[in-house]
Amino acid sequence: xxxxxxxxxxxxxxxxxxxxxxxxxLATAGATPAPLPTDAQVDLYQDGVATAGADSLLRLPxxxxxxxxxxxxxxxxxxxxxxxxxTGLDPADGEVDRLTVIxxxxxxxxxxxxxxxxxxxxxxxxxxxxxGDVPGAGTRFADLGxxxxxxxxxxxxxxxxxxxxxxxxWRYVWPRDSSFTAAAYARTGHVDDALxxxxxxxxxxxxxxxxxxxxxxxxxxxxDERGLQSDGNxxxxxxxxxxxxxxxxxxxxxxxxERLAPLVDASTDYVLGLLxxxxxxxxxxSDYWEVHPTELTLGTAAPLLxxxxxxxxxxxxxxxxxxxxxxxxxxLRLRAAVEERFGPQGYPRHASGGPQDAATTFALPPFQxxxxxxxxEAWRSSVMSMLRPAGGVAPGAGWRxxxxxxxxxxxxxxLAGASTGEIExxxxxxxxxxxxxxxxxxxPEKVLADGSPAAVAPLTWSASLVVLTLAELExxxxxxxxxx
Numbered sequence: 001x002x003x004x005x006x007x008x009x010x011x012x013x014x015x016x017x018x019x020x021x022x023x024x025x026l027a028t029a030g031a032t033p034a035p036l037p038t039d040a041q042v043d044l045y046q047d048g049v050a051t052a053g054a055d056s057l058l059r060l061p062x063x064x065x066x067x068x069x070x071x072x073x074x075x076x077x078x079x080x081x082x083x084x085x086x087t088g089l090d091p092a093d094g095e096v097d098r099l100t101v102i103x104x105x106x107x108x109x110x111x112x113x114x115x116x117x118x119x120x121x122x123x124x125x126x127x128x129x130x131x132g133d134v135p136g137a138g139t140r141f142a143d144l145g146x147x148x149x150x151x152x153x154x155x156x157x158x159x160x161x162x163x164x165x166x167x168x169x170w171r172y173v174w175p176r177d178s179s180f181t182a183a184a185y186a187r188t189g190h191v192d193d194a195l196x197x198x199x200x201x202x203x204x205x206x207x208x209x210x211x212x213x214x215x216x217x218x219x220x221x222x223x224d225e226r227g228l229q230s231d232g233n234x235x236x237x238x239x240x241x242x243x244x245x246x247x248x249x250x251x252x253x254x255x256x257x258e259r260l261a262p263l264v265d266a267s268t269d270y271v272l273g274l275l276x277x278x279x280x281x282x283x284x285x286s287d288y289w290e291v292h293p294t295e296l297t298l299g300t301a302a303p304l305l306x307x308x309x310x311x312x313x314x315x316x317x318x319x320x321x322x323x324x325x326x327x328x329x330x331x332l333r334l335r336a337a338v339e340e341r342f343g344p345q346g347y348p349r350h351a352s353g354g355p356q357d358a359a360t361t362f363a364l365p366p367f368q369x370x371x372x373x374x375x376x377e378a379w380r381s382s383v384m385s386m387l388r389p390a391g392g393v394a395p396g397a398g399w400r401x402x403x404x405x406x407x408x409x410x411x412x413x414x415l416a417g418a419s420t421g422e423i424e425x426x427x428x429x430x431x432x433x434x435x436x437x438x439x440x441x442x443x444p445e446k447v448l449a450d451g452s453p454a455a456v457a458p459l460t461w462s463a464s465l466v467v468l469t470l471a472e473l474e475x476x477x478x479x480x481x482x483x484x
Contacts, residue, residue, distance in 0.1 A: 039402075039403045039448075039449045039450075040402035040403055040404055040448070040449075041448065042404065042446055042448065042454040042455050043062070043454065043455075044062045044438065044444065044452070044453050044454050044455070044457065045062060045167045045455060045456050045457070046059045046060050046061065046062055046166055046167065046456065046457055047060045047061065047062050047063070047064050047065065047066065047438045047439055047440040047442065047457060048060045048064075048066055048073075048151070048438055048440035048441065048442035048457055048458060049073060049151065049154050049155065049166050049442070049458065050066060050068070050073050050074065050075045050099075050154070051072070051073045051074055051121065051125070051154050052074065052075070052107055052111060052112060052117075052118075052121060053104070053105055053107065053111065053117065053121060054104075054105065054121075055103075055104035055105055055157075055158055056101055056103070056104040056105050056106075056107050057101070057102055057103040057104050057154060057155070057157075057166070058075075058089075058099050058100060058101055058102065058107075059093075059099070059100045059102050059166040059167070060099065060440055061097045061098055061099065062097075063097065064099075064439075064440065065439035065440055066079075066439075066440040066441075067079035068440075068441075069118060069119070069122035070122070070126070071122065071125055071126035071129050071146070071150075072121065072122040072125035072126065072150065073125065073150050073151065073153075073154045074118050074121045074122040074125060075112060075118070076118070077112065077113045077114065077115045077118050078115070080112060080113060082109075082113060085099075085109040085112065085113070086109075088108075088109055089101055089107060089108075089109060093168060099112075102166055102171065103157055103163070103217070104157070104158075125150070125153075128153065128190075129146070129149070129150075131189065131190070132188045132189030132190045133188045133189045133471075133474075134146050134149065134188070135148070135149060135187075135188055135466075135467045135470030135471050135474070136470040136473075136474075141427075141430055141434065141470055143434075143441070144430065144433070144434045144437075144466060144470075145466065145467065145470045147437070147441040147442070147443075148443060148458075148462075148463040148464075148466040148467050149184075149188060149463070149467055151442055151443070151458040151460070151463045152181055152184060152185075152458075152460055152463045152464055152467065153190075153193070155458070155460045155463075156181065156193065156196075156197060157217055159196075159200060159217075159218070159219065160196035160197050160198075160199050160200030160203075161173045161178075161200050161215075161217035161218075161219070162177060162178040162181040162182075162197050162200070162460055163217060163460060164177050164214075164456075164459065164460055164461065165445065165456035165457075165458065165459050165460065166456065166458075167456045170456050170459075171217065172214040172215060172216060172217065172223055173200065173201075173204070173214060173215045173216075173217055174213065174214045174232075174461075175201055175211045175214075175215075175229070175232030175233075175235060175236055176229075176231060176232055176235045176288060176303075176461070177460055177461040177464070178197050178198075178200065178201055178239075179198075179201070179232070179235035179236050179238065179239035180235070180239070180461055180464040180465060180468070181194075181197050181460060181461075181464045182194040182195075182197040182198050182239045182240075182242075182243055183238070183239045183242040183243065183464070183468060184463075184464035184465075184467040184468050184471075185197065185243075186242055186243040186245075186246040187242070187246060187467065187468060187471040188467060188471060189246075191243060191246060191247055191252075191256070194239075194243045194246075195243065195256060195259060195260070198236070198239065198240060198243065198260060198263060199259070200219065201232075201236055201263060202260075202262055202263040202266075203219050204219050205263065205266055205267075206228075208266075208270060209233065209266035209267055209268075209269050209270030210228050210230070210233065210270050211228065211229060211230075211232035211233055211236070212226065212227065212228055212229065212232075213226035213227065213228070213229040213232075213286060213290070214226065226286070226290075227286070228285070229285055229286045229287070230270075230271075230274060230282060230283075230285040230300060230304065231285065231287050231288070231299065231300050231303040231304065233267040233270050233271050233304065233307055234271065234302075234303030234304040234305070234306050234307030234308075235303050235306070235307065236263060236267050236307070237264060237267050237268065237271070237306070237307030237308070237310040237311045237314070238303070238306040238307050238309075238310040238367060239310075240260050240263060240264050240310060240314060241309075241310035241311070241313045241314050242310070242366075243256065243260070244256050244257060244260070244314060244317065245313070245317075253317075254318075257314070257317070257318045260314075264311060264314055265323075267307065267311070268307075268308070268311040268323070268326075268327060271304055271307055271308060271311075271330070272326065272327075272330055274304070275330060275333070275334060279337060280330075280333035280334050280336070280337040281296060281301060281334070281337050281338075281341065281351070282296065282300060282301060282304055282334075283296070284296045284297070284300070285300045286300075287299030287300045287303075287359070288358075288359070288395070288408075289357075289395055289396070289399075294350075295350050295351060295352055296341075296350070296351045297349050297350055297351070297357075297359065298338070298342050298347055298348070298349060298350075298351075298357070298359040298360070298362065298363070299349065299357065299359040299362065301334070301337075301338050301342070301351075302338065302359055302362035302363050302367065302368075302372075303362055303367070304334065305331060305334045305335055305338060305368065306362065306367040306368060308327050308330050308331035308334060309327075309331050309368060309369055311323075311327040311331075312324055312327040312328050312331055315327055335368075335372065338363070338372060339372050339373045339374070342363075343372065343373055343374045343375070343378075344374075346374070346377075346378045346381060346382075347359075347360050347363055347372075347374070347375055347378035347379075347382075349396050349397075349398060354398065355385060355396060355397035355398040356378065356381070356382040356385060356386075356396065356397055357382070357386070357395055357396025357397065357398065357399075358382075358386065358393065358395055358396060358409035358412050358413070359396075360375065360378045360379040360382045360416075361379055361412040361413065361415065361416040363375035363378070363379070364376065364379060364416050364419060364420060365419040365420065366415070366419045366468070366472065371420070376420060379413075379416055379420075382397070383413065385397035386399075386409070388403055388404060388405040388447075388449065389403050389405075389449040389450075390403075390405045390436070390447045390448065390449055390450070390451045391405065391432050392405025392406065392407065392409075392410040392432060392433075392436070392447055393405060393406065393409050393410050393413060394406055394409065395409050396409075403448065403449030404446050404447065404448060404449070404454070405436075405446065405447040405448075406445065406446055406447075407433060407436070407443050407444060407445060407446070407447065407459060407462040408445070408459060408461045408462045408465060410429055410432065410433060411429070411433060411443075411462050411465035411466055411469065412465060413425075413429050414426045414429035414430050414433070414465070414466070414469045415465055415468055415469045415472060417429065417469075418469045418472035418473045418476060419472050421476065423473065423476055426469055426472075426473060427473070429469075430466065430469060430470070433462070433466060436451065436453060437453065437457075438453045438457045440457075442457035442458035443457065443458050443459060443462045443463055443466065444456065444457035444458070444459065444462075445457070445459040445462065
């Protein structure tokens with residue numbers, strides 16, 4: 001079977017040169033390049049995912065360049081080698097050179113080779129696409145947008161669980177990732193799917209309104225003892241408002257308010273209870289770095305602010321004025337506190353100062369109604385310190401020096417560019433993400449220093465960020481910008 005295409009030295013240099021475009025636009029005189037990489041090596045765990053039948057989700061082996069039927073993640077039976085499938089599907093979910101069913105109904109290999117069954121599944125997928133908007137349609141990002149949306153849809157189970165990725169250690173539901181998935185669904189016209197994802201979050205929410213870092217996809221509990229992670233509440237509230245704001249029909253909008261009220265009320269109460277009466281800041285918590293907290297980070301404070309702003313909009317839209325006033329007062333105090341503690345230092349990762357990280361994007365639209373004071377300059381100045389050899393960015397300037405680019409943080413820079421009107425910047429980051437997909441078209445979690453895709457693919461958070469970026473660019477185009 002075809003192998004994943006790895007970058008040549010000449011190709012790597014070309015990509016790195018192309019990556020300079022967004023850096024030049026965003027860098028300021030105070031930025032410094034990242035230290036030399038150690039060229040860490042990480043395997044590509046799978047090449048992508050596929051769907052079959054009504055609800056089966058398969059993990060593709062890493063050496064498989066899949067051919068899908070148009071408008072779907074259904075494998076084309078004509079492109080499958082029956083001899084390769086003769087050994088069957090991997091029952092142990094442990095071999096990287098065989099297809100594996102990881103969710104939904106079990107399958108036999110002859111079902112994958114059945115052209116009529118494949119056509120039926122692909123027709124259903126195309127009908128789903130047609131029910132909404134395909135991000136990037138009519139632009140050079142058409143395939144990237146459709147692929148990201150299809151991967152996101154494939155990774156959403158029937159109960160609304162949005163899997164982070166297909167590998168066993170990622171096959172969980174992070175409230176953060178799910179919130180972005182729901183927002184991306186809503187922005188592309190798939191509001192029912194968005195509500196289903198948020199329903200899952202409500203089903204696992206703790207009695208006090210908090211969220212753990214991640215959950216089992218059957219909603220039965222947590223997979224480990226990582227503990228609570230408060231940014232999930234902020235992201236859930238931001239996402240809930242993004243979803244409601246996309247619903248134009250008054251009756252459907254009112255129904256969504258009622259449906260999401262338990263999630264919104266519990267999350268808002270929890271966030272309000274976190275804020276210190278004197279400083280207005282929340283306590284330290286783990287954030288997207290997934291490390292034990294030592295002090296408050298922008299990656300916690302900014303999402304909680306985004307959540308309070310979302311709660312304010314939700315309550316005002318529903319004319320729940322007492323609730324809206326509570327959220328407004330808390331948002332005003334938290335915004336002032338974040339600007340005071342983080343702003344004068346250029347919005348570093350930690351409240352005490354130090355290097356910046358990708359959370360500078362959380363202080364900008366679309367997460368905040370308006371950019372926090374000085375946040376736009378901080379975002380621009382942060383790029384060079386996070387840049388990695390292949391042209392993407394690391395989670396932060398203080399991240400380990402291993403030469404690896406991370407696609408979710410790179411996609412966050414694309415979304416920030418689109419949301420602040422930096423169209424060329426957003427497009428340059430999207431071009432980079434497009435060029436570093438796997439042979440099956442999935443966006444990997446990581447890209448090595450030599451340009452090779454690595455770790456899990458697709459990563460749902462990265463896919464949803466690409467969808468959101470393309471939707472934002474389409475808004476910019478509708479407002480008068482040009483998207484080639």
